[in-house]
Amino acid sequence: MDLDMSKLSEKEQMNLQLIGMMTATTGKYTAKEITASQLAEELVKFVTDDVVFKTNYTPSWEPLRPLFSECRGIKDIIARYDYEEKHEKIKTGVPEDFAIAGDVMYFSQNEIASFFDKEDVQWNMMTKVKFKDGKVCRFDMYLDYQVIEDAYNKYI
Helix, strand or coil: CCCCHHHHHHHHHHHHHHHHHHHHHHHCCEEEEEEEHHHHHHHHHHHHCHHHHCCCCCCHHHHHHCCEEEECCCCHHCCHHHHHHHEEEECCCEEEEEEEEEEEEEEEEEEEEEEEECCCCEEEEEEEEEEECCCEEEEEEEEEEEEHHHHHHHHC
């Protein structure tokens, strides 16, 4: 599905641009309720920081920890987050399809990453983004986590 940006309001276009930025830089976070401008300000600082580009485009998540928390709906993934970030290098996670229904936006993406500098692992995921009063208030990410678990179990 192609999204015709010209049919969206200015607010919807801005929200999509922010989601695109967030996905390209973080890939997997739940925004706590903040204004779009605050989110943009944090992301701009994050993506222009040299640390982002020093390790094969794998960012350090530390600058965003106060603003974001992982929400994949899978406790095992959340529980092991602290060591996941040290070993996962995201290669791509660009959104593919978008759909907007009222205050909810859905997008799908195919993510490719490597773990422990080994072969690439690929999985599909769908993200549901909830807006409230012009703010990003919740992200829910759904994916087949077995692919990731298998990659971890192979090298741990």
